[in-house]
Amino acid sequence: MTGVLTAESFDLVYTGIGALCWLPSIERWAETVAALLKPGGRLFIREGxxxxxxxxxxxxxxxxxxxxxxxxxxxxxxxxxxxYVDTDQRVTATTTHEWNHGMGEIVTALLRHGMEITGLVEHQSVPWEALPGQMVCGEDGEWRLDREPWRMPLSYTLQAVKR
Incomplete structure (x- = not known):
């Protein structure tokens, strides 16, 4: 890997909620993650x-x-x-470009680039009111569907290790 970051120099890569939707290619992201991690290095994702x-x-x-x-x-x-920041201010750059990536696409891309999945958990909660008017906030600060929360996953955590 060339550029600012040195290949195989990281013990941990973390990807937080709302990061993957800005990336047009989950394949290129997985390739970059694998290239940055040392052998035995870990990836942790918490994502919508x-x-x-x-x-x-x-x-x-x-x-x-x-x-x-x-x-x-x-x-x-x-x-x-x-x-999504708690403010009354309006942004001036109003156009966004977003991509979704299915669970199978994410897992397969990581496996293809030498990552071993060590955990994958789907959650019935997210840390913001993702679906206004259909959610309640729990004591833990996480938002869940107010009716039948078991109907769909709202977030997931994924852990992987570079072989």
Missing amino acids: HPVLWATDEDISDSLHIVYPYFERDEPLVFDDDTT
Whole structure:
């Protein structure tokens, strides 16, 4: 690997919620993660579930899958002047480009680049009100569907080790 970061120099790579949707290729991301990790190095992901990313958050009466679950070459393009940061300020750069990546695509890309999956857990919660009008916040600060939370995963954690 060339560039600013030295290959095989990291013990841990962490990817947090909302990072993968900005990447057009999960394959290139997995290749980069594997290249950065030392043998025995670990990857930890806490991410919004691809089913959640495929759900329209603007429909508050029920769940509606309207966006792609699987990665596509062309991005989803949104124009919105709000931010997830708790503020009344509006953003000036309002256009975003986003991509979804299915669970199978993520796992397969990591396996293809020499990573061994050591854990994968799907969760019924996320740390923000992802579907306004359909969620309640628990004492742990995590948001869950207010009706039948077992209907869909909202986030996941994945752990892997570089072979």
